[in-house]
Amino acid sequence: MPLLIVGSVLAAGTANAYSAFSPDSPHMFGDWGGERSALEEAGISFDFSYVGEAATVLDGGYYDSHVTKYADQFAAGANFDLERLFDIEGADFQITVTNRNGHSANERIDHPGATVSGSLVQEVQGRGPVSRLTQFWYRQRLLDDALVIKLGRIPVGDDFGTIDSNFQNLAFGSDPLGNWGNNVYNWPISQWAAVIRANIAEDWYAQLGAFNINDSNLENDGFDLRTSGSEGTMYPLEFGFTPSPNGLDGAYKLGFYTSNVDNQAYGSRPASSTSDTNTGVYYVVQQQVTARDGNPDRGLTLFTMGNANNGDTAGIDRYVSVGATYKGPFDARPQDDMGIGLAYLHVNDDVNDYIDYTNAMMAGSATPLPRQGHEYDAELYYSFQLTGYLSLRPNLQYVANPSAVDSVENAWLFGTTLKANF
Incomplete structure (x- = not known):
């Protein structure tokens, strides 16, 4: 029966389908002669995208060299509406494969001996040049969507600590839990996981997850779905409030996580010292506060997370960021947006105790490790929506104390993000 439905819809086509490279189309290759929309009607939707990020060191950094680094990501995904396809009420299945390549300007501005990394000036470069199975999950909605269960290979940032962000610096990217938590692997890394969400009221929800932690997920074989070698489980819990006062969307999220994974314990002790006490809290606040000429698709949005x-x-x-974005700043370019953000990252004092201990143990036999304190990140961007499927986003970044080493010269960088949907 599902195949008959797909066939009949494809045959019907779409009279007003976008052609390839039409500037109004949300996809570069258009609607495939109507077949893409027909497949969506039947229950199969596709998402093909490209993100490329360049960063040029204008001044400062550890090497103080004027170099440009480029990193990118290709992503190919498909979602299957199992209710339309197989009459499984409230169910869908998602699969996404990603491929990352390139290098980051952090290689030139950070101290090469830093024990703990700071932020990334090209967030898309994280986790190395490799192809991965990033999403592979089944979702079931129950009780009129009051309860949602999700099972499979899931990046923690798919559901926890999410925020809409167009910044290039990771310090302003979605999910503070995934970016700065202990033993938390975020997109494009996925892990076997389960997420249960209860939509308590129209604007309130609570959700609980269980994520298997396995360092094999970090290896270059991004399609290895092994379960052997598991190190433990990470449990995030999040409460959220998503109001829309006067039609202006907001999101207020408060979360907690704990895990039973053995992690390096810093302090005046060897690197082999471990502890399974891994906990943390996080928050996300994002609220649109104005609408342009009564249009909620344009206007000012404020955010903070930490x-x-x-x-x-x-x-x-400790980590915190604050900022503002504005969608549609000019009447002649209502789809453009711009943003500014400031962030603060603090390296644990116990890390310096470990550094002092290690330097004392290796005195005279190795280059001393640098002490670390805090890093400040700032970014200003303007995004040109060139067509419905293509955007170009130049940005200016400032990194004070790169890699949280205060002896490293503060760095200025010019960046550019290119996004395309196929």
């Missing part, structure tokens, strides 16, 4: 991680197992123990 987290705090537990004692001696935390590399970054």
